Amino acid sequence: MSAMPMERQELGDDEVTARAGLAARVRELAEAAVLTGAGAAEAAAVADEIEALTARLAVERRGAPPYVASSEGIMERHTANPVNGTLNPFAPPVDLEVTPDGAVRAEFTLSPLFEGPPSYVHGGVSAMVLDQALGMAAAVSGTPGMTATLELRYRRPTPLGVPLVVEARFSRVEGRKVHASGSITGPDGRVTVEATAMFIMPERFITSQY
Structure with missing residues (x-):
């Protein structure tokens, strides 16, 4: 039996802009986490704050990455791609x-x-x-x-x-x-x-x- 496709959320322009900004800030955070010279106490305090922010985003969690429909009506999924996805904080991009x-x-x-x-x-x-x-x-x-x-x-x-x-x-x-x-x-x-x-x-x- 084949797996059922997961429902994907279509994003509008404003949502794409907001989520791309979120991904960029998380990308900066990840680099700061690697390069920081903060002590153990400060790192632990920031980790607690990040945990709280993660919980806020997870209140409404979907089962698959979102997509953007092109002008031709084609579903564009590269928004979450790990290489060039603008919504993926782990992409360079x-x-x-x-x-x-x-x-x-x-x-x-x-x-x-x-x-x-x-x-x-x-x-x-x-x-x-x-x-x-x-x-x-x-x-x-x-x-x-x-x-x-x-x-x-x-x-x-x-x-x-x-x-x-x-x-x-x-x-x-x-x-x-x-x-x-x-x-x-x-x-x-x-x-x-x-x-x-x-x-x-x-x-x-x-x-x-x-």
């Missing part, structure tokens, strides 16, 4: 855009929340960003799909706290399969991570979940 030549590109900066080796980005975070960019590039081809394979080559450490560029594009479509490639580049113009991936469009999309 990476503002991916499609360029006139069909590439997917974004300039972004990662905070210490995403640290792996000291002063460098965690390799899994780089993989997450590239997976999202490559998946969006696959969608640009007209054949969106789910990740089937993702291969990465870490050329050099990716630095934290500086502007990075991710760029991806699809290379070919084979039926329901789309192949794409991309990279993350540091501020010096050198590639830090390269990736190739294959995405497969499911035979059926469960439209009630999208």
Whole structure:
């Protein structure tokens, strides 16, 4: 028996703005929690305040992330995406855009929340960003799909706290399969991570979940 799709709340413009602001403040709070020099007593006191605020937000709790309907009436769920979701406080976020030549590109900066080796980005975070960019590039081809394979080559450490560029594009479509490639580049113009991936469009999309 398949699971029943969860009901999703549609947000209006004012709600999106308010929740995006909330996510941004929580993102700042998370970074402050990692970097604070406050003593144990102060940290405990702030934790109590945060617990109270969390309880306020949880009074009305829904079973699934909200969505925003586009001008075409399509349900947009990327608002809660862990890479580019403006309503997700754990997303950097990476503002991916499609360029006139069909590439997917974004300039972004990662905070210490995403640290792996000291002063460098965690390799899994780089993989997450590239997976999202490559998946969006696959969608640009007209054949969106789910990740089937993702291969990465870490050329050099990716630095934290500086502007990075991710760029991806699809290379070919084979039926329901789309192949794409991309990279993350540091501020010096050198590639830090390269990736190739294959995405497969499911035979059926469960439209009630999208």
